[in-house]
Amino acid sequence: MSAPVLELRNIHVVHKTRSGSLFKPGKLHAVNDVSVSLRRGHTLGIVGESGCGKSTLARVMVGLQAPTSGDVLFKERSILKRDAATREEFGRTISVIFQDPATALNRRMTVENILLDPLEVHRIGNAASRRSRVRELLNLVGLPQSAADVVPGQMSGGQRQRVAIARALALQPDIIVADEPTSALDVSVRAQILNLLDDLKSQFQLGLVFISHDIQTVRYVSDEIAVMNHGEIIERGPAEQIFDSPSNDYTRKLLGAAPSLL
Numbered sequence: 245m246s247a248p249v250l251e252l253r254n255i256h257v258v259h260k261t262r263s264g265s266l267f268k269p270g271k272l273h274a275v276n277d278v279s280v281s282l283r284r285g286h287t288l289g290i291v292g293e294s295g296c297g298k299s300t301l302a303r304v305m306v307g308l309q310a311p312t313s314g315d316v317l318f319k320e321r322s323i324l325k326r327d328a329a330t331r332e333e334f335g336r337t338i339s340v341i342f343q344d345p346a347t348a349l350n351r352r353m354t355v356e357n358i359l360l361d362p363l364e365v366h367r368i369g370n371a372a373s374r375r376s377r378v379r380e381l382l383n384l385v386g387l388p389q390s391a392a393d394v395v396p397g398q399m400s401g402g403q404r405q406r407v408a409i410a411r412a413l414a415l416q417p418d419i420i421v422a423d424e425p426t427s428a429l430d431v432s433v434r435a436q437i438l439n440l441l442d443d444l445k446s447q448f449q450l451g452l453v454f455i456s457h458d459i460q461t462v463r464y465v466s467d468e469i470a471v472m473n474h475g476e477i478i479e480r481g482p483a484e485q486i487f488d489s490p491s492n493d494y495t496r497k498l499l500g501a502a503p504s505l506l
């Protein structure tokens with residue numbers, strides 16, 4: 245097995261909430277002592293019901309949320325130490341796709357500009373090579389070249405999610421964290437997006453983190469599954485093992501509540 249690109253060690257995230265008294269805010273333990281390793285060529289599925297802490301964990305993985313305690317190691321270096329070079333490399337190597345491409349993409353920018361943006365920010369290539377990379381990215385995600393000139397508002401949900409995937413691929417990441425990437429889409433296009441992610445994972449040996457409340461969707465793409473409940477990983481193992489012989493009652497409950505595929 246390849247060395248981990250990213251390791252989360254004993255991550256805790258405690259949110260302050262408004263639910264306490266006026267003078268003493270409450271606390272919510274959104275992620276409770278979670279450790280995971282992410283490797284190239286491997287899909288880790290994270291499943292759990294709404295509010296179990298999946299998105300908070302995803303935000304820690306991609307550096308959008310600092311943990312309350314614990315460490316995030318990128319190629320064995322902590323990203324929490326704010327070393328600029330490590331964080332820059334981390335930003336290029338770990339990409340994220342969110343649930344709703346309608347809000348994740350700037351609706352007023354053309355698709356070409358959306359895809360040029362990360363290349364320009366990270367000063368990759370020159371103007372001509374960036375435009376050629378945009379054409380390549382559209383190809384990779386199955387969009388026609390004419391899509392470069394449209395704005396996301398003119399596209400369907402599935403097409404917009406393809407743009408979000410192309411943007412996530414722009415910097416040739418090692419890891420893509422996909423947080424509920426198919427939940428906002430019509431059922432008819434969900435399988436297409438899952439297959440696209442799976443194909444890209446194989447083609448580029450990507451490490452994929454696939455997060456969903458739907459255990460059947462997670463099963464479709466994952467090598468390994470971690471089940472979350474109340475901020476903790478309560479069971480994890482190879483996808484077949486979780487499905488064929490779950491050891492935890494909560495996992496059995498999730499399986500029982502999910503009769504249909506996708």
Ligand SMILES: Nc1ncnc2c1ncn2[C@@H]1O[C@H](COP(=O)(O)OP(=O)(O)OP(=O)(O)O)[C@@H](O)[C@H]1O
Pocket residue numbers: 259260261272274292293294295296297298299300301457
């Ligand atoms: N910034 C925040 N401040 C306070 N509480 C928060 C914050 N972000 C999340 N929470 C709370 O932390 C818990 C975990 O939320 P999180 O979004 O990580 O769960 P989730 O499993 O992704 O759920 P969903 O799929 O509904 O987003 C929830 O109870 C949520 O209300």
